[in-house]
Amino acid sequence: MVTTKLELRTALGPVYRDVLLTPPRDCTADEIPVIDLAPLFSSELSERQKVAKQIRSAAVNTGFFYVRNHGIADSTIAKAKQRGLDFMKQTPEEKDKLSSRKYSKYFNGYTGYASTNISPSESVDVRESFSFRYSPELDPDHPMDISEIPAEVRPWIRAEKFVWEGTAHIPDYKKDWVAYWGSCLTLARRLVKAFALSLDLPEDYWDEKVTHPGADSVFNYYRPRTEEETKQKFVGLGSHTDLQLFTLLWQDSIGGLQVLTKEGQWIKAPPIEGTIVVNIGDYMMRLSNDTYKSTVHRVTNESTLERVSMPFFFGLNFNCVESVIPSCVSPSNPAKYEPISCGDWCQMRFKIEREAFDKKAAAAKLAPSAVVVEA
Ligand SMILES: O=C(O)CCC(=O)C(=O)O
Numbered sequence: 367m368v369t370t371k372l373e374l375r376t377a378l379g380p381v382y383r384d385v386l387l388t389p390p391r392d393c394t395a396d397e398i399p400v401i402d403l404a405p406l407f408s409s410e411l412s413e414r415q416k417v418a419k420q421i422r423s424a425a426v427n428t429g430f431f432y433v434r435n436h437g438i439a440d441s442t443i444a445k446a447k448q449r450g451l452d453f454m455k456q457t458p459e460e461k462d463k464l465s466s467r468k469y470s471k472y473f474n475g476y477t478g479y480a481s482t483n484i485s486p487s488e489s490v491d492v493r494e495s496f497s498f499r500y501s502p503e504l505d506p507d508h509p510m511d512i513s514e515i516p517a518e519v520r521p522w523i524r525a526e527k528f529v530w531e532g533t534a535h536i537p538d539y540k541k542d543w544v545a546y547w548g549s550c551l552t553l554a555r556r557l558v559k560a561f562a563l564s565l566d567l568p569e570d571y572w573d574e575k576v577t578h579p580g581a582d583s584v585f586n587y588y589r590p591r592t593e594e595e596t597k598q599k600f601v602g603l604g605s606h607t608d609l610q611l612f613t614l615l616w617q618d619s620i621g622g623l624q625v626l627t628k629e630g631q632w633i634k635a636p637p638i639e640g641t642i643v644v645n646i647g648d649y650m651m652r653l654s655n656d657t658y659k660s661t662v663h664r665v666t667n668e669s670t671l672e673r674v675s676m677p678f679f680f681g682l683n684f685n686c687v688e689s690v691i692p693s694c695v696s697p698s699n700p701a702k703y704e705p706i707s708c709g710d711w712c713q714m715r716f717k718i719e720r721e722a723f724d725k726k727a728a729a730a731k732l733a734p735s736a737v738v739v740e741a
């Protein structure tokens with residue numbers, strides 16, 4: 367089989383994967399199953415366990431699944447999407463007022479076209495994005511002022527006001543985004559209980575550790591690739607794994623998300639109406655001693671239309687230093703990893719990514735937006 371080497375960035379440095387050169391194929395229902403979450407809202411533990419069992423099976427296999435009956439209203443999704451588009455349709459100058467590079471300490475705000483290069487083996491990302499992070503006063507489950515939250519968590523709160531100040535002119539921008547983000551957060555807190563069950567842990571195992579969690583919302587905007595970009599195999603968002611416990615990903619109907627199987631085959635994760643994609647992140651893989659798979663994925667918008675997606679990255683409270691889960695360790699399978707906090711874990715890779723990009727841009731002696739990397 368002819369393969370190519372793919373380099374991936376992890377918080378611990380580069381890792382390499384062999385990837386088949388066969389073109390991406392459609393996924394099967396076994397590879398990326400659709401899980402009905404309705405039983406998760408049942409008062410019967412046995413019902414909730416049924417969901418947990420399906421989650422386990424998907425998480426040890428491809429690490430990706432779809433959920434339906436997830437509880438997030440279509441109208442909440444539609445409004446957030448529209449606000450995201452309202453933002454992206456502004457002039458470059460207007461968007462630049464929210465520049466993450468210029469104004470954020472914590473990677474909040476706007477990143478422009480070709481200003482990231484998530485995969486060292488692929489092109490710069492043909493993507494724009496808008497991001498914001500957990501803010502205690504916006505928490506739908508227990509809103510509180512930052513001064514009220516425990517002192518050990520407070521330094522880890524990564525919210526920044528400029529994202530809302532710089533978008534205050536867009537009607538309902540904050541309101542509609544916070545509604546979507548809040549719905550994702552509530553769903554994630556429900557799902558983390560199912561993940562606990564799925565790993566033979568008490569259902570409330572993580573409850574005290576997701577009171578002020580990693581809860582990062584992103585709006586991804588992928589314009590159609592130009593002919594030249596297609597010829598040069600530009601990616602929308604290059605190959606990567608997500609960082610935290612798990613990601614909730616809403617994608618529109620355009621398609622373009624691809625997932626790398628254990629065999630090194632790219633498979634397509636097509637849009638399925640009424641569902642949200644859930645995928646395992648690196649921190650979950652680490653805590654589960656590699657039982658659950660944080661799977662490589664990427665996006666290429668090959669359509670002639672714009673594509674948008676809205677991921678929500680969920681982790682533990684950033685101060686929580688966690689060891690490998692006891693149920694994932696045995697005498698013949700000892701813990702492979704030292705304890706680390708979710709916050710440190712994320713910060714390590716963000717830093718690696720940005721430094722690598724800046725180095726590449728400097729080496730090319732070009733403005734970052736002009737850097738082109740071999741596909
Ligand atoms: O746009 C997508 O479908 C996926 C986005 C993604 O993987 C990410 O933002 O981490």
Ligand SMILES: [Fe+2]
Nearest residue numbers: 606607608663
């Ligand atoms: Fe991702």
